[in-house]
Amino acid sequence: xxxxxxxxxxxxxxxxxxxxxxxxxxxxxxxxxxxxxxxxxxxxxxxxxxxxxxxxxxxxxxxxxxxxxxxxxxxxxxxxxxxxxxxxxxxxxxxxxxxxxxxxxxxxxxxxxxxxxxxxxxxxxxxxxxxxxxxxxxxxxxxxxxxxxxxxxxxxxxxxxxxxxxxxxxxxxxxxxxxxxxxxxxxxxxxxxxxxxxxxxxxxxxxxxxxxxxxxxxxxxxxxxxxxxxxxxxx
Amino acid sequence: xxxxxxxxxxxxxxxxxxxxxxxxxxxxxxxxxxxxxxxxxxxxxxxxxxxxxxxxxxxxxxxxxxxxxxxxxxxxxxxxxxxxxxxxxxxxxxxxxxxxxxxxxxxxxxxxxxxxxxxxxxxxxxxxxxxxxxxxxxxxxxxxxxxxxxxxxxxxxxxxxxxxxxxxxxxxxxxxxxxxxxxxxxxxxxxxxxxxxxxxxxxxxxxxxxxxxxxxxxxxxxxxxxxxxxxxxxxxxxxxxxxxxxxxxxxxxxxxxxxxxxxxxxxxxxxxxxxxxxxxxxxxxxxxxxxxxxxxxxxxxxxxxxxxxxxxxxxxxxxxxxxxxxxxxxxxxxxxxxxxxxxxxxxxxxxxxxxxxxxxxxxxxxxxxxxxxxxxxxxxxxxxxxxxxxxxxxxxxxxxxxxxxxxxxxxxxx
Numbered sequence: 001x002x003x004x005x006x007x008x009x010x011x012x013x014x015x016x017x018x019x020x021x022x023x024x025x026x027x028x029x030x031x032x033x034x035x036x037x038x039x040x041x042x043x044x045x046x047x048x049x050x051x052x053x054x055x056x057x058x059x060x061x062x063x064x065x066x067x068x069x070x071x072x073x074x075x076x077x078x079x080x081x082x083x084x085x086x087x088x089x090x091x092x093x094x095x096x097x098x099x100x101x102x103x104x105x106x107x108x109x110x111x112x113x114x115x116x117x118x119x120x121x122x123x124x125x126x127x128x129x130x131x132x133x134x135x136x137x138x139x140x141x142x143x144x145x146x147x148x149x150x151x152x153x154x155x156x157x158x159x160x161x162x163x164x165x166x167x168x169x170x171x172x173x174x175x176x177x178x179x180x181x182x183x184x185x186x187x188x189x190x191x192x193x194x195x196x197x198x199x200x201x202x203x204x205x206x207x208x209x210x211x212x213x214x215x216x217x218x219x220x221x222x223x224x225x226x227x228x229x230x231x232x233x234x235x
Numbered sequence: 236x237x238x239x240x241x242x243x244x245x246x247x248x249x250x251x252x253x254x255x256x257x258x259x260x261x262x263x264x265x266x267x268x269x270x271x272x273x274x275x276x277x278x279x280x281x282x283x284x285x286x287x288x289x290x291x292x293x294x295x296x297x298x299x300x301x302x303x304x305x306x307x308x309x310x311x312x313x314x315x316x317x318x319x320x321x322x323x324x325x326x327x328x329x330x331x332x333x334x335x336x337x338x339x340x341x342x343x344x345x346x347x348x349x350x351x352x353x354x355x356x357x358x359x360x361x362x363x364x365x366x367x368x369x370x371x372x373x374x375x376x377x378x379x380x381x382x383x384x385x386x387x388x389x390x391x392x393x394x395x396x397x398x399x400x401x402x403x404x405x406x407x408x409x410x411x412x413x414x415x416x417x418x419x420x421x422x423x424x425x426x427x428x429x430x431x432x433x434x435x436x437x438x439x440x441x442x443x444x445x446x447x448x449x450x451x452x453x454x455x456x457x458x459x460x461x462x463x464x465x466x467x468x469x470x471x472x473x474x475x476x477x478x479x480x481x482x483x484x485x486x487x488x489x490x491x492x493x494x495x496x497x498x499x500x501x502x503x504x505x506x507x508x509x510x511x512x513x514x515x516x517x518x519x520x521x522x523x524x525x526x527x528x529x530x531x532x533x534x535x536x537x538x539x540x541x542x543x544x545x546x547x548x549x550x551x552x553x554x555x556x557x558x559x560x561x562x563x564x565x566x567x568x569x570x571x572x573x574x575x576x577x578x579x580x581x582x583x584x585x586x587x588x589x590x591x592x593x594x595x596x597x598x599x600x601x602x603x604x605x606x607x608x609x610x611x612x613x614x615x616x617x618x619x620x621x622x623x624x625x626x627x628x629x630x631x632x633x634x635x636x637x638x639x640x641x642x643x644x645x646x647x648x649x
Contacts, residue, residue, distance in 0.1 A: 053646065062551055063642045083555045090553020097645065101548045105245035115552050117238035163552070175645070 008074070009035040010170050010203045016058050016068035018051075018226075028054035030226040031068070036171065041197040041204040043217035051226035052207040053175050059205060060093055060173040061085045073170055090119055094164030096193075098176035101160060102148040108135060108159045109144040115166040134162040138192060154185025161192055165202075172196060174206040178213055190216050239558060242549070243565035246538045253537065257530035258574050261621050264527035265578020268520040268617045270585035273607045275516045279509050281606035286505070288382050289440055290498050292480040295340075295470035295487060297330045298494045329466035336491045337470065345475035346483065349376035350467035352457050356450065358404075359421040360412050367408070367450045369422065371457025371467075380473040383438055383451070389416050390436025395453045401435035405446030409437050422452075426462035521620060528624035531570050535563050535632040546636055547644035556637035563636050567629025568622065575618035582617065 013034045020026040029051045036042050036059075044052045057063040059070065061077060064085075070077045072092055080088065089095075094115075102111045112131035116122055122130065135144055138158040148156050157177060164172045174193060178186035194216045197204045206213065214220050222229040247254045307316050330336060333350055340348045349372065356369035374392040378384050384392050388406060395401045402420060414420065416434055423429045432452060439446055458464050474483055480497035488495040499506055539546075546559055586607050593602040 057642050057645065060551070062645070083557070086550065086553050086555035086558075088553075089551065093553075095551045097551075101544070101551075103242070103245070103545055103548065105249055106241075110241075114238065114549075118552065118554055118558070167553075 008037070009071075010038045010073060011036040011059060011205070012071040013059060013065075014069050016055070016065045016070070018054055018058055018063065019066045027226050029058060029065070029223075032058075032223070032226075032228040034059065034221060034228065036203045036205055038170070038203050039197055039201040040219065041194055041206070041217045043214040043220045044205065044207045044223060045209070045214055045220055046223040050223050052223055054226070055223060055228075056173055056175055056205065056207050059171075060095060061089055062095075090115060091167060092170045094166070094169040094172040096157070096160045096164050096172065096174040096177045098179040102156060102163070104148050107145045107147055108140060108151065108162075111148070111159055112162045112166055115163060119167050121167075131162070131166065134165055135159065138162050139188075152185070153181050154188055157181060157185065157189050158192065161189065161196075165196065169202065171203040171205060174204065176207055176209065178208065178210055186210065186213065239562050240565055240569075242545075243562050243569060246542060246562070247534075247566055247569060250534060250538060250541075253534045254570070257527075257534045258570055258577070260527035260530040261524070261570060261574025261625060262577040262581055264524040265575055265617045265621045266581030266585055267523055268620070269579065269582025269613060270589060271516060271520045272613045272617070273582075273586040273609070274589055274605065275513065276610070276613065277606035277608035279513070280608055282509070286502060287477045287498055289442060289445070290501065291380060291471040292474045292477050293470075293472040293484045293487065293495055293497050294501070295330070295472070295491070295493050295495045297328055297468040299492065300488065300494045327463070327466070329463060329468045330470070330491075330493055333465075333467040333470075336493075337467075339490055340470065340472070340487055343483070343486070345479075347376075347379040347473045349373060349380045349471045350454065351377075351469045351471050352454060352461060352463065352467050353469050354457065354461045355425055356460075357423040358408075358450070359423070360414055360418065363412060365408065365412065367404075367448055369424070369450050369452060369457060369460075371454040371461075372451050373454050377451075377471075380471045383440070386438040386440045388437050388439050390434075392436065392451075394435035395451065398433060398435050399453050399456055400430065400432050401452065402432035403436035403438060403451040404434060405449055406437055406439035407443055407447035408450070409434075411447065422450075422460070424457075424460035424462075426460065428460045428462065430456070430460055432456075524617075524621050524624045527574075527621075528628035531567055531625045532628040532632065534570075535566055535629045536635075538566065539563060539632045539636045542636075543639055543644050546639045547641035550639065550641040551645070559639070560633040560637040563633035564626055564629050567626045567633070570629075571622035571625025574625065575621045578621060579614050579618060582614065 011034070013032065016029055016032045016034075017027070018029040020028060032055055034055070044055060046052045054063070058065050061070070061072070061080075072088060077085070077088065102108075103114070106114070109128070109131050112134055113127050116127040116130065132144060135141065138161060140155060140158055140162070143151060143155060148159070151159065172193070177193065178189050181189060190213045193204050193206060196202045197218075206217070208214055219231070305318055305321065307318060329352075337348060337350055340346060352371035354369055356367050358365050358367055372395070374395050378392055390403065392403070395403065402422065404414065408414065414434060416437065418434045419431050420434060421429055422432050454467070458466060472483070472487070474480055477498065481499050484495040484497040484500065549559065586609065589605050590607040592605045594605070595602040
């Protein structure tokens, strides 16, 4: 389990812009600067098409900014190769998407073990044990050997959250994690993510449309037309 | 099991029917590859075995491969030497001091050698004349270098020792002129000598021209008839390993100076035809596997298309492009390896079946079995080629999979 919050931001982005080249260039994100601290849960909100997910993908090193710099754990990621970006995603980041995005042929346990297997730091037995514990912490004891198709939407999303924690990441990024869930499951997922921030000191960045989810966040970043708005702005 | 292999297996199992179809393509490809290869190489080996059996592995003749240098050329090799009106010296043909040279060759390991005096003779029987190649042999030595003993239909080779005026002829000659065992033949040698020789044996090799035009007599008798006492003009060699004939011939030629011709050199045209035939055969059977590999390309391409979302998930988790490529290349490898194993089993059955087929061509005395080759090398070749084709076929989809940008997929799914 991650220790108490360290001083300084765990993730910092300065002047991030993302422009999609084409016949007509589309600006997805404009000069966004963001800081996220350990133990903090940040919600990114904004109207549809405002660039929330694009900003999240940039912060999650899934996409490269056209301009701007991202520091993760104090490390400048600007010059990273694709392989280095993949490595840092594996070691320091965890992802939860709107649709669970679990491998359908693998059991819940195998899905959670996947990042650990790829990293290969722990022996197989310890990987299995850790995966079981993560699932149990999210109330999925007894469901380890079920495949995603045999689980409810909320359970699948909790498996995805367990997978996101597998390699003990600094930051968990969630893209509309409750977007496809009923209200009860949404609350469970929201509370789970909140608990990860408060109890485990992880930084949580979540794109959401839901005010109830945003209520639990420590901070809300509002983005409109790709631009991060001053704090306190609503849309 | 490694995580990439597990993912690869899960992909293949998720499309069981398509996987089985492409797998059966490889299995059939490898099976037929082996069937055809076994038959072609079996017939080649059968042909070569017959060639080796009916011919000496190495023949040393009383000739030189190149004309000897003139003394002036030897002395002033680096200078410009011009010789005019050079005429070859008339020499008595035959291998000089053949007994010493024979002893030198006999010292080589794995070599059996027999001296022969070969000349032309004319057999007169019942008022008819027929030209034959008359070989003077020492039966005991000849037995070690030739299969003629096994081809004797009547009499034995040793009968030439018992009867110095004996002659052994071929079945075709005997049939054509109505010659029987015990008949006396008048044999004229180029020296003008005519001897009456008694037929003490009849052989049949199956080679019609040989069986009609070859005759054997005792070496001393032929030497006397040819007026060339103590002369042999040819050595006939048999080796423990016939495939070493080329090297053995070169060594013997270096040792005694006379021209030594291996069976490979003597049949250069045939062996090159066999090589060309092999190239054609392997091109055709390899094409079967290449076609089969399109099935693998198809199934892996489909998997890549279907699993783009999974690829995006894996990449977002931290798998890199190389990992993704490896997953799909592993799928090709699995299909290739499984196809090879099952294909080798099928090939074994096909070869076994082919080996059981017997044919009786018109004119043949005994039924002939299909000549099949069981060598492990062709199994290794077929399996290696199948695996290589399968991995090759997987490469393009694997590369495509590796290039999937997770953001493009995640944006589309959101």
